Amino acid sequence: MLHIILNGCFGRMGQEIQEEINQNKELTIVAGIDRTQQEADFPVYQTLADVTEAADVVIDFSHDNSVATLVDQCVQKKLAIVIATTGLSENTKQQIDKASQMVPIFYSANMSLGVNVLIEALQKITPALEEDFDIEIVEKHHNQKKDAPSGTALLLADSINAAAEEKKDYILGRSGQENARSKNEIGIHAVRGGTIPGEHAVLYAGKDEMIELKHTALSRRIFANGALKAGEFLKDKKPGLYSMSDLLK
Structure with a gap:
């Protein structure tokens, strides 16, 4: 007990x-x-x-x-x-x-078992993709959540950085960013609305192809x-x- x-x-x-x-x-x-x-x-x-x-x-x-x-x-x-x-x-x-x-x-910044399995997957695929793919994270939460980006979004970014050969800078949104996207960055974007318990999507965008890994909390x-x-x-x-x-x- x-x-x-x-x-x-x-x-x-x-x-x-x-x-x-x-x-x-x-x-x-x-x-x-x-x-x-x-x-x-x-x-x-x-x-x-x-x-x-x-x-x-x-x-x-x-x-x-x-x-x-x-x-x-x-x-x-x-x-x-x-x-x-x-x-x-x-x-x-x-x-x-x-x-x-x-x-x-x-x-842990996220107690979901699924999110933490996602982290392991990100760390496995990042070394093979980082040279040719841009990495972006989009997180969605309910309209009462106060911190942005979420702790989980930063946890995902940190896990990617830990596996990457070249460390990335975090760009929180792109307002005021007048220059072209740098290869040496991870974009992190926050959405707030309704009663969304939590959704995190990690996008690897390459030339003519994309890979997206997503976790959705249904409750x-x-x-x-x-x-x-x-x-x-x-x-x-x-x-x-x-x-x-x-x-x-």
Whole structure:
């Protein structure tokens, strides 16, 4: 049985997590954390510091501004944590890296198993295509998403760059770009509208041919499922910084 503290329990993703857990007898929420107070099947606190229940892992779907404090509190309580919140600052990422020396931390800019398999595919084909193909990324999300480009779009771009022989510059949109496209770049474009959970397309455009790899999220449930798999993966792990590439091995 995996005992979970759910941070952001009343948010959209927190509710998705609860629905997934209700269908799995091997998972249970021992406590929730949220700024709002509502009725729940478990005790709910304002901060992790207030939680008295024992747990195996904290799963975080909250706001980027609260992650740094949460990580500090996990270190103090010696709790493993899955960080599924996106849009983190570089300072917070550095803090996560430092904290992972003391507690197990699982962090990914996207918790979808499919997206992370897509990343592996991109890294395999990029070396063969980069010389003759231009690379563009188009991401689409709902109209309430605040960060642009998405963390996943940047994750895809970073994975391409890691496999490329010649490192690419990121061009965010093309407004004001009066010069012809450079070979040494990846264009990243953001679309916001409606209730789109998330779509990412990577286009390799060559002379008279194109290759497109696309991932479409049909619901937020896939991110909840990935976060719970990450939580199970972290149980009994030693301190360290883990990612989807470790889970997929």
